[in-house]
Amino acid sequence: MARVTCPNCEAKAIVTSRDKQSAHVVTLYCSCSNTRECGATFRVTQSFDHFINPPCKSTAQIAAGLIKNLPRDQQMELLGM
Numbered sequence: 255m256a257r258v259t260c261p262n263c264e265a266k267a268i269v270t271s272r273d274k275q276s277a278h279v280v281t282l283y284c285s286c287s288n289t290r291e292c293g294a295t296f297r298v299t300q301s302f303d304h305f306i307n308p309p310c311k312s313t314a315q316i317a318a319g320l321i322k323n324l325p326r327d328q329q330m331e332l333l334g335m
Contacts, residue, residue: 260286262294270295278302 258267265288273281282298305312321329 256300258282258284258298260284260288260292260294261296262286263288263292265292267296275299 258269259265260267263286265286267284267286269282269284271283273283275281279299279301282300284296284298286292286294286296321332324332
């Protein structure tokens with residue numbers, strides 16, 4: 255997980271709790287570790303955006319789906335049979 259910093263003083267923040275909103279969105283409740291000069295508490299919403307490089311499993315699933323849609327003779331040719 256990425257480091258959370260205080261939006262006020264930019265010190266390291268501590269995640270005190272989290273609330274899962276959906277499969278790809280979580281709300282983090284945080285407090286600033288700079289208690290002497292700041293002490294802010296705040297909420298951060300963290301979300302998944304998109305893959306830069308999809309996981310191998312997804313790539314394999316895509317390939318399998320493409321092969322499945324080919325005529326049987328082309329499937330056999332690709333598989334070396």
